[in-house]
Amino acid sequence: MSASQSAVRSRAEAVKVSRTFDWLILFTLFFVVLGGYHIHYMLTGGDWDFWTDWKDRRLWVTVAPIVSITFPAAVQACLWWRYRLPFGAVVCILGLLLGEWINRYLNFWGWTYFPVNFCFPSNLMPGAIVLDAVLLLTGSMTVTAVIGGMAWGLLFYPGNWPIIAPLHVPVEYNGMMMTLADLQGYHYVRTGTPEYIRMVEKGTLRTFGKDVAPVSAFFSAFVSILIYFLWHFFGQWFASTKFVEAA
Amino acid sequence: MKILKDKVAKLSFVALLITMTAAMFYTPTASAHGEKSQAAFMRMRTIHWFDLNWSKEEVPVNDTMTISGKFFVFSGWPETVDKPEISFLNIGIPGPVFIRAGSWIGGQLVPRSVSLELGETYEFKVLLKARRPGDWHVHTMLNVKGGGPIIGPGKWVTVTGSMGSFVNPVTTLTGETIDLETYNLSNTYFWHAAWYAVGLLWIAYWARKPLFIPRSIAVEAGKADTLITPADRKVTLAFAVGTIAIIAVSMASTNEKFPITTPLQAGLLRGIKSIQLPVPTVAVKVEDATYRVPGRAMQMTLTITNNGDSPVRLGEFNTAGVRFLDPAVAQDETGYPDDLLAEEGLTVSDNSAIAPGQSRTVQVTASDAAWEVYRLADLIYDPDSRFAGLLFFYDAAGNRQLVTIDAPLIPTFI
Incomplete structure (x- = not known):
């Protein structure tokens, strides 16, 4: 067989090779994203995602969506503009959550015995589905950034509320009122994360009374829009083939 | 000769792999907390x-x-x-x-x-x-x-x-008794599994069709718009609407199930009550202090003045949790950790009782391997080479008084 001849001899063979290639790429993409995104999220979200007593109504709501919209935006840029595939955000979150669950179960629970109900990851899937859906339905990066990015920030807290609400039930403990999540943080000793790091409710947001979470979510949504633009361009640049094209 | 060389190279490589693998399986328990490496x-x-x-x-x-x-x-x-x-x-x-x-x-x-x-x-x-x-x-x-x-x-x-x-x-304040060790675990697993399944469904919908090569060819040929069908749009819309609907319904049902929730609590407690120790009647002036590196011993020249009404003796020097005792004056009866206790680690040049009104200058030596083991000797490398600690004086009746000292420290290397 010369170099100019095809490696496949029939359409059926071509389809088979193409599908094999699909699964290879998807498998590789999944684990590369899992590794890179996981490290990124642990470094930037870190404790806000690790512990239930850090999943507060103000900073967690703000920080987690902003630092997590990065990879979904970049992978969307690559998969959409080069393949018209609208699952960039979801594949990222599937990878991230799998990595996080492995980490929380094997490391946090298996090595250091923190109960899983204290150190489970945040749920980012609802925002990812909507982000992908907006991209497909509009085909526009700008609209996806504005509508999808907004949804990413706004859906985060309600998407997690069914999981964390039971831990916000109050308890009286030795004469003080706290939530069950606070009590978890107090009971399950961490030497490096003292209580004072959690004192985040400062500033003028208190003028909104108890409705702090929606305000934080809106702020987070606005910043997520900006971060989406930035990382979308990173993705486009990263997915360019001009670096490997022949002169 | 070449064959021999190749064999040696191969065996060396295998030996290297075995060593690395063995090293990975050697996982001794880490039980310290870095207390010795803290400045x-x-x-x-x-x-x-x-x-x-x-x-x-x-x-x-x-x-x-x-x-x-x-x-x-x-x-x-x-x-x-x-x-x-x-x-x-x-x-x-x-x-x-x-x-x-x-x-x-x-x-x-x-x-x-x-x-x-x-x-x-x-x-x-x-x-x-x-x-x-x-x-x-x-x-x-x-x-x-x-x-x-x-x-x-x-x-x-x-x-x-x-x-x-x-x-x-x-x-809880709502009257429910729970086991915090496992509470909410099945709920957490359920929601994560459910949303993960939705994500997998979304990927599966797209992965059932050709993915990368044919789509890339179509996009490069300017036929990108043909890759998204009306059915795709309907399915996508269903996913988006379904997601928002699930969130709305689960929010409502959660709020119904847990009508009373409170925000996380954090704060600063001021006005913590301290204990009032008796004002010491013994005054101590540190004339000089040296740390003799080879001898693992700290020597202090102290001028001690007893302003009280009963004779006192120096029984203990405590610094960084290490207790140096003069056994003739003080013994530990609390089961203090052995590695932090120098039961005979305190020597005083003249540790006879200092009478009321008397002032005496004495040489005090605190020596023990703990200086090295606990890396306290490293304080000579600190940016502010001073030492500090607590001195405990005892009278004949066993009454104790505490005096703090804080002074520069000069290392000696010979």
Whole structure:
């Protein structure tokens, strides 16, 4: 067989090779994203995602969506503009959550015995589905950034509320009122994360009374829009083939 | 010759692989908390722990023990560490092998951060409930905002039994009694699994069709729009609407199930009650202090003046949790950790009783391997080479008084 001849001899063979290639790429993409995104999220979200007593109504709501919209935006840029595939955000979150669950179960629970109900990851899937859906339905990066990015920030807290609400039930403990999540943080000793790091409710947001979470979510949504633009361009640049094209 | 060389190279490579694999399987237990690598001045000039008591040395799972004692917030707090205006009474253990069932300073529960005053002495107690079997080094610890964790003395405690039997029952203000060890776990698993399944469905919808090569060819041929069908749009719309609907319904049902929830609690407790120790009637002036590196000994020249009405003798020098005792004056009866106790580590040139009104200059030597083992000798490399500690004087009736010292330290190398 010369170099100019095809490696496949029939359409059926071509389809088979193409599908094999699909699964290879998807498998590789999944684990590369899992590794890179996981490290990124642990470094930037870190404790806000690790512990239930850090999943507060103000900073967690703000920080987690902003630092997590990065990879979904970049992978969307690559998969959409080069393949018209609208699952960039979801594949990222599937990878991230799998990595996080492995980490929380094997490391946090298996090595250091923190109960899983204290150190489970945040749920980012609802925002990812909507982000992908907006991209497909509009085909526009700008609209996806504005509508999808907004949804990413706004859906985060309600998407997690069914999981964390039971831990916000109050308890009286030795004469003080706290939530069950606070009590978890107090009971399950961490030497490096003292209580004072959690004192985040400062500033003028208190003028909104108890409705702090929606305000934080809106702020987070606005910043997520900006971060989406930035990382979308990173993705486009990263997915360019001009670096490997022949002169 | 070449074959021989190749064989040697191959065997060397195999040996290297075996060594690396064996190294990966060698995983000794890490049981220390880095207490020895914390800068010496941090341990000598910040928090002085004393009168410590670990109530038990062996505890079954679900049983409790306490660590109690006092700590003095040193007046000569170093400039390089933020003052303990926002601090948290912690406990140094390797993960939650115990749970912290309670902690008190001055009789007040302190699940929150506290504001401490320099020069004050506080009484504390930490109640621990055993959770995981093993031998654990249990330290006192204070986290200081801007200063980090300041670790105190540690003692080995054995937890017996099985972790499987550990329970952590809590009754909420809504009247429900739950086991905090497993509470909400199935709910967490359910929601994560459910959303993960939705994500997988979304990928599966697209992965059933050709993905990369044909689509790339189509996009490059300018036929990208043909890749998205009306059916794709309908399915996508269904996913988007379904997602929002699930969120709305689950929010509503959650709020119905848990109508009473409160925000996370955090805050600063001020006005923590300190204990008033009797004003010392002994005055101590440090004339000079040297650390003799080869001898692992610190020598001080002290001028001691007894302004009280009974004769006193120097019995103990305590710094960074290491206790140097003169056995003729003071013995430990509390079961203090051996590695932190130099029972005969304190020598005084003339330790006869100092009579009321008398002033005497003496040579005091605190020597023990603990200087090296606990890396306190490293304070000669600190940016502010000063030492500090507590001196305990005793009268004939056994009454004790505490005097703090804080002075420059000169190392000698010969």
